[in-house]
Amino acid sequence: MPTGGGKTVSAEAMIRGAVAKGKRVLFIANRKQLVAQASAHLTRAGIPHGILQGDNTRSLDAKVLVCSIDTIAVRGIPDDVALLIIDEAHAAAGSKKYRELMFKLNRVPVIGLSATPFAPGLGKHYDELRGPLFEELVIGATIRELVELGNLVDVECYAPADPDLSGVRTQRGIGGELDYSETQLAEAVDKPQLIGDIVQHWFKLARGKQTVVFATSIAHSQHIVTEFIRAGIAAAHIDYHFDDDERAAVLDRFARGETMILANVGLLAEGWDCPATECMILARPTKSLIRYIQMVGRVLRPHPGKERAVLLDHSGTVLRLGFATDDLPLELDDGKANASARKKEERKPSEPKACPSCKFVRPAGVHVSRIGIKAPGMIGVMAPLGGV
Numbered sequence: 001m002p003t004g005g006g007k008t009v010s011a012e013a014m015i016r017g018a019v020a021k022g023k024r025v026l027f028i029a030n031r032k033q034l035v036a037q038a039s040a041h042l043t044r045a046g047i048p049h050g051i052l053q054g055d056n057t058r059s060l061d062a063k064v065l066v067c068s069i070d071t072i073a074v075r076g077i078p079d080d081v082a083l084l085i086i087d088e089a090h091a092a093a094g095s096k097k098y099r100e101l102m103f104k105l106n107r108v109p110v111i112g113l114s115a116t117p118f119a120p121g122l123g124k125h126y127d128e129l130r131g132p133l134f135e136e137l138v139i140g141a142t143i144r145e146l147v148e149l150g151n152l153v154d155v156e157c158y159a160p161a162d163p164d165l166s167g168v169r170t171q172r173g174i175g176g177e178l179d180y181s182e183t184q185l186a187e188a189v190d191k192p193q194l195i196g197d198i199v200q201h202w203f204k205l206a207r208g209k210q211t212v213v214f215a216t217s218i219a220h221s222q223h224i225v226t227e228f229i230r231a232g233i234a235a236a237h238i239d240y241h242f243d244d245d246e247r248a249a250v251l252d253r254f255a256r257g258e259t260m261i262l263a264n265v266g267l268l269a270e271g272w273d274c275p276a277t278e279c280m281i282l283a284r285p286t287k288s289l290i291r292y293i294q295m296v297g298r299v300l301r302p303h304p305g306k307e308r309a310v311l312l313d314h315s316g317t318v319l320r321l322g323f324a325t326d327d328l329p330l331e332l333d334d335g336k337a338n339a340s341a342r343k344k345e346e347r348k349p350s351e352p353k354a355c356p357s358c359k360f361v362r363p364a365g366v367h368v369s370r371i372g373i374k375a376p377g378m379i380g381v382m383a384p385l386g387g388v
Contacts, residue, residue: 001113001114001115001139001140001141002115002141002142002143002146002152002297002300003115003152003294003297003298003300003301004146004151004152004297004300004301004302005115005140005141005146005151005152006140007087007113007114007115007140008037008038008041008087008113010113010140011027011038011085011087011111011113012041012042012045012047014083014085014111015027015042015047015064015085016047018082018083019047019063019064022063023063023082023083024063024064024065024078024080024081024082024083025063025064025065025081025082025083025084025085026052026064026065026067026077026081026083026084026085027042027064027065027066027067027085027087028067028068028069028072028084028085028086028087028098028101029066029067029068029069029086029087029088029271030068030069030070030087030088030091030095030098031068031088031270031271032053032054032068032244033271033272034087034088034270034271035051035053035056035066035067035068037271037273038066038087039051039066042064042066047064048062048063048064049062049063049064049065049066050062050064050065050066051065051066051067052065052066052067052068052071052072052075052077053066053067053068053071054068054070054071057071060078065077065078069095069097069098069101070097072097072101073097073100073101077101081105081108082108082109083108083109083111084101084102084105084108084109084110084111085110085111085112085113086098086110086111086112086113087113087271088113088114088270088271089112089113089114089117089122089134090112090114090116090117090118090119090122090290091119092112092119092122092133092134093119093120093121093122093124093133093333093335094119094120094121094173099126099133102129102133103126103128103129106128106129106130110134112134115293115294115297116289116290116293116294116328117137117330117332118289118290118328118329118330118331118332118333119177119290119333120177120333120335121133121333121334121335122134122332122333123135123137123331123332123333123334123335124333124334124335125334125335132332132334134332136332137330137331137332139330142327142328142330143300143324143325143326143327143328144325144326144327147325150302151302152300152301152302152325153299153300153301153302153306153307153308153309154308154309154325155296155299155300155308155309155310155311155323155324155325156308156309156310156311156360157311157313157318157323157352157360157361158201158205158310158311158312158313158354158358158359158360158361159313159314159316159318159319159352159354159359159361160197160201160312160313160314160359161194161197161198161313161314161315161316162315162316162319162354163188163189163194163285163314163315163316164188165180165185165188165285165316167184167188168180168181168184168185168188168285169181169184170287173288177287177288177289177290177291178287178288179286179287179288179291180285180286180287182216182217185216185217185284185285186216186217186219186220188285189216189220189283189284189285189314189315190216190217190219190220190223194283194314195220195223195224195227196227197314198213198224198227198281198283198312198314199224199227199228199231199233201312201314201359202228202261202279202281202312203231205310205312206278206279206310206312208260209278209279209310210254210257210260210262210274210276210277210278210279211260211261211262211277211278211279211280211281212262212263212264212268212274212277212279212280212281212298212299213225213261213262213263213264213280213281213283214263214264214265214266214268214269214280214281214282214283214284214295215263215264215265215283215284216265216283216284216285217265218237218239218241218265220265220283221237221239221263221264221265222237222263224261224263224281224283225237225261225263228260228261233260233261234258234259234260234261235259235260235261235262235263236250236253236254236259236261236262236263237262237263237264238250238251238262238263238264238267238268239264239265239267240267250262251272251274254274255274255276257276265284266291268298269291269294269295269298270294272298273298273301274298275301275302275303275306276303276306277298277299277309278299278303278306278309278310279299279309279310279311279312280295280296280298280299280309280310280311280312281312281314282295282296282311282312282313282314282315282317282318283314283315284315285315285316285317286315286317286321287320287321289321289328289329292317292321292324293324293328296311296324297324299311300325311324313361318352318361319352319353319354319361322352323352323361
C-alpha cells in the first residue's frame with residue numbers, strides 16, 4: 001500500500017481484531033522514529049500497549065507490544081505471541097534479525113506492511129519456513145488510484161541536472177538492491193557548481209515551498225544548507241548523530257514553517273510525515289527503485305492549499321527509473337536472477353524526457369515547444385524556465 005494509503009490504520013484494525021480474540025500482537029519496526037509513531041497512533045486510537053525498544057521499554061505484559069527489531073534481537077520476545085506485524089517490511093528479506101525471528105516463529109502468522117513490496121527476496125523460499133518469506137501480496141491500492149481519489153497529490157517533475165556518474169561503481173546493498181557506491185557518489189556530486197544549481201532552480205521553480213532535500217552524505221547535505229542560508233533562506237540539516245531532543249527541535253521548527261529547507265541523507269526517507277512539505281530536491285542519485293519511491297513518498301500527502309508536489313531532480317533518477325507515481329512492479333521477488341530483469345521491463349514504458357528549455361519532465365510521446373508543454377492527462381502548461 002503506497003505512502004499515505006493507510007498502512008498504520010490497517011494495522012490498527014488487525015490489532016483490534018486479534019486482541020478481541022485474546023491474542024497477543026507484536027508490531028515491529030526497524031527505526032526508533034517508527035516505533036514512536038506507531039505507539040503514538042495506538043495511543044490516539046485508545047489501544048493499550050507496551051513498548052520493547054531500548055531505554056523506552058515499558059509495560060511488557062500488555063497484549064500489544066510495539067517493538068524495535070534491534071531490541072528483539074538482543075532481548076528476545078514473549079512466548080505467547082500470536083501475530084507479528086512488520087512495518088516497512090521491504091527491509092525484512094535483507095535483515096538477518098528479521099529472518100531469524102520469522103524462522104523461530106515459523107508457525108506464527110506474519111503480516112508485512114510496505115509501500116515498496118518488491119524488494120529482492122521477499123518471496124524467496126526458505127527451508128526453515130517450509131515456504132517463502134512472504135507467501136502472498138495483498139494490494140490495498142496503487143499510487144495512481146490514490147492520486148485520482150485525492151488521497152495523494154500528483155507530482156510535477158523537473159530534471160535540471162544529470163550529473164556525470166561514469167566513474168561511480170555500483171554495489172549491492174544490505175537489502176540486496178544494486179545502488180551506487182555512497183563514497184564515490186558523494187565525490188561525484190558534492191561540488192560547488194552543482195550545489196549552486198540546486199539553489200538557483202529552487203528559486204525559479206519552488207520558491208516559498210516547504211522543501212525536503214535528500215543528499216549523498218552528511219557533508220553534502222550541510223553544504224546545500226550553507227548555500228541556501230547564504231541566499232537568505234532559512235535552512236537546516238538533520239542526521240542520525242542528533243539526539244532525540246535535537247532531532248525533535250529541528251523537525252518541529254520545519255513543521256511550524258520556521259525552516260523552509262530541511263536537508264538530510266536518508267534519515268527522513270521512511271516514516272517521516274509532514275504533509276505541508278510541497279517540494280523535494282533529489283540530490284542523491286540512486287538506482288534503487290525502493291529508495292526512490294520511499295523518498296518521493298515524503299511529499300505525496302495532501303495538505304490544505306497543496307494542489308500538487310514538486311520534484312526537483314538533480315540526480316538524473318527520474319530519467320532512469322521513471323515517474324514515482326507510475327504503477328509499480330507489484331509482485332513478490334523470489335530471489336531468482338530474472339526478477340530484476342522483469343522489474344526493469346515493467347518500468348520501461350515511462351521513458352520520461354526532460355524539456356531542454358524548462359527542464360520539465362514529460363512522458364514519452366509528449367512534444368515540447370518553446371511556449372510550453374501540454375498533453376492529455378498532464379497538469380496544465382509549464383512555461384519555459386526563462387519565463388518564470
